[in-house]
Amino acid sequence: MSDQTSKNGHFIISHYPNDDSPTDIGFTSSLNSSERVPEDQYQLKSDIEAFIVTLSDVYTKEGDEFKNYYQRAYYLAKLGLEGDHVDISLANRTLDQLRGEIVVSAxxxxxxxxxxxxxxxxxxxxxxxxxxxxxxxxxxxxxxxxxxxxxxxxxxxxxxxxxxxxxxxxxxxxxxxxxxxxxxxxxxxxxxxxxxxxxxxxxxxxxxxxxxxxxxxxxxxxxxxxxxxxxxxxxxxxxxxxxxxxxxxxxxxxxx
Structure with missing residues (x-):
């Protein structure tokens, strides 16, 4: 997992399948077809996707535990992948913290x-x-x-x-x-x-x-x-x- 940061995020983060009862995170690239996603952002995206998959296995999607960890993962995805001045390092550390909390909890x-x-x-x-x-x-x-x-x-x-x-x-x-x-x-x-x-x-x-x-x-x-x-x-x-x-x-x- 990289500790590097990239100045600009290259994804648009959204709730999936909808805003009312999301169960996953949508990642839409904001780059042109000729541009490539920076490696640190691509790795963070993959790590968050794997986190959501495991979260879905550990907790029921209708439960409070799932909703709590999902929202925190959603906002850290925005922190590290969307908009200007993203912070990859902080997003990675936050993701590691969430992983540790789930291991202790479940x-x-x-x-x-x-x-x-x-x-x-x-x-x-x-x-x-x-x-x-x-x-x-x-x-x-x-x-x-x-x-x-x-x-x-x-x-x-x-x-x-x-x-x-x-x-x-x-x-x-x-x-x-x-x-x-x-x-x-x-x-x-x-x-x-x-x-x-x-x-x-x-x-x-x-x-x-x-x-x-x-x-x-x-x-x-x-x-x-x-x-x-x-x-x-x-x-x-x-x-x-x-x-x-x-x-x-x-x-x-x-x-x-």
Whole structure:
């Protein structure tokens, strides 16, 4: 984001679609077709448009919160883009202030909804997988006697993944608000990814290609101790990003 200022604004700012109940900001260029919009003004215009899109996702357009932030964004657009002696720097700082206010105002509730949705799906998967592990433990399949242990790892990874999300979203940026609101399938996809990744790591541990020791926990025992299998599942789900890096390095070493 530029801190430069331009003496004259090159846009005409208007309410959209009308003055009575606006939900967006209209930007009409006041330049001739042969002229170009200064980069700092073009960037500010793009930032304000992105702000309005996120604002529409965070608050209902009929609500007081939306109307309040919309009006402030509208006037800062005029400040930085319309008329003589515009102040790009002040408009940018004001926009940053509005972003921060919305994160403080709505961030906690969005995080709670995200954790609730993610936690509910993780819980459902965890229960189903644990029941399957219990059934197979009581009625083992001769061709796959270790399956209950791997299922317990998978179940634990659901818990670990949810805990990891809680830690990672203790705070997030304004741009991440829209991503969390719109990504309805994200929790399911992430849980599936974490589960498959944990199973791959479990297989590598079982054959001795990957060894992890944490205190008294030893990865060589994941297929012989239920609690160890569950514990490693939780740890692998929690450290998913680190696990991706580890598996990538292991694969490169095995191939090279």
């Amino acid at each position: 961030g906690a509730s969005i995080r709670n909804r995200l954790l609730t949705t993610y936690g509910f799906r993780a819980f459902i998967f965890c229960v189903i997988i644990t029941i399957a592990a219990f059934i197979l433990d009581k009625n083992p399949i001769s061709s796959a006697p270790k399956m209950p242990f791997f299922l317990l790892m998978l179940s634990g990874s659901m818990v670990g993944s949810w805990l990891s999300l809680g830690v990672r979203t203790r705070s997030f940026s304004f741009d991440e608000l829209r991503m969390h609101i719109r990504d309805q399938n994200g929790p399911t996809i992430r849980l599936a990814f974490t589960g498959v990744l944990t199973l791959v790591a479990g297989l590598l541990m079982h054959i001795g290609a990957l060894n992890i020791s944490i205190g008294t926990l030893d990865s060589t025992k994941i297929a012989s101790d239920h609690l160890i299998a569950l514990s490693f599942g939780i740890l692998l789900g929690f450290s998913e990003k680190a696990l991706v890096t580890t598996l990538t390095e292991k694969t490169k070493n095995m191939i090279s």
